[in-house]
Amino acid sequence: MNLGDLKIYYLDGGMTNMDGGTMFGPVPKVLWSRKLKPNDKNQVRMSTHPILIIAKDKNILIDSGLGMGKLTDKQKQHSGVENESYVKENLAAYNLTPEDIDIVLMTHMHFDHAAGLADNDGHAQFPNAVHYIQQDEWQEFLAPNLRSKATYWPQNQGDYQEHMILFENEIEPYPGIKMQHTGGHSYGHSIITIESNGERAVHMADIFPSHAHFNPLWVTAYDDYPMQSIREKERLIPYFIYNDFWFLFYHDADYFAIKYDSQQKTIQSAIKR
Numbered sequence: 001m002n003l004g005d006l007k008i009y010y011l012d013g014g015m016t017n018m019d020g021g022t023m024f025g026p027v028p029k030v031l032w033s034r035k036l037k038p039n040d041k042n043q044v045r046m047s048t049h050p051i052l053i054i055a056k057d058k059n060i061l062i063d064s065g066l067g068m069g070k071l072t073d074k075q076k077q078h079s080g081v082e083n084e085s086y087v088k089e090n091l092a093a094y095n096l097t098p099e100d101i102d103i104v105l106m107t108h109m110h111f112d113h114a115a116g117l118a119d120n121d122g123h124a125q126f127p128n129a130v131h132y133i134q135q136d137e138w139q140e141f142l143a144p145n146l147r148s149k150a151t152y153w154p155q156n157q158g159d160y161q162e163h164m165i166l167f168e169n170e171i172e173p174y175p176g177i178k179m180q181h182t183g184g185h186s187y188g189h190s191i192i193t194i195e196s197n198g199e200r201a202v203h204m205a206d207i208f209p210s211h212a213h214f215n216p217l218w219v220t221a222y223d224d225y226p227m228q229s230i231r232e233k234e235r236l237i238p239y240f241i242y243n244d245f246w247f248l249f250y251h252d253a254d255y256f257a258i259k260y261d262s263q264q265k266t267i268q269s270a271i272k273r
Helices: 020-024 073-078 087-092 135-142 159-163 226-242
Strands: 006-010 015-019 043-047 051-054 059-062 103-105 130-134 164-167 170-174 177-181 190-196 199-203 245-248 255-260 267-272
Touching: 006 190, 015 020, 020 043, 103 170, 130 135, 130 159, 130 170, 130 177, 135 164, 159 164, 164 170, 199 226, 226 245
Parallel strands: 059 103, 103 130, 130 164, 199 245
Antiparallel strands: 006 051, 015 043, 051 059, 170 177, 177 190, 190 199, 245 255, 255 267
């Protein structure tokens, strides 16, 4: 898609099939299955597709996908992995290589977002990029608690931290592109807003992982702080709709981007995968 002076694409960072009950937490299946149809294993398809922003002078990547060779067979089975990352191959379609990425923006460091940051030897997959990560998120990634250690994997650490900038509440890594700390899904979870020539988009990451999670109360069982996710969604989604933002998705297997009607709160425009 084009957004002002920016070109925005999604890259195939892997495809998963996650347990539907886990993806919708307390929401009864009779309700969520009307939005996303589960397979015979009660799984729903969830992409892990990084977002590529091409500006005039910088190439920017949001999150990094599943990587290659990071998951064991058991982990692939548990997450219903159909394929791992084709990020490198997808970049080539735009005449880019991983070395051409200038900035990497991490919404959070869960394995399905961070496994593509480094190879199995810990070497940065995007060696020339400055990596932006919320400070509390980084600290928990390094020292996870009993619950979070299942998704903050030490094998996803790497020498990319030699080119890393931490922030607390908000930062603007590139003119018009801002990261904002929200918490909710994880303590350091962040969203990203993008503005160029009067056009706007937002990536709310995993507090709004798919179009089926539009209702503020519909949060995943993966959310460490679900009431914080609800609080942020309740305030931010109406704000972004009122201000004519596109919503960009990492996990939605059906939609890359959606714009909602400000009156009816229904889908006005959409870009499908």
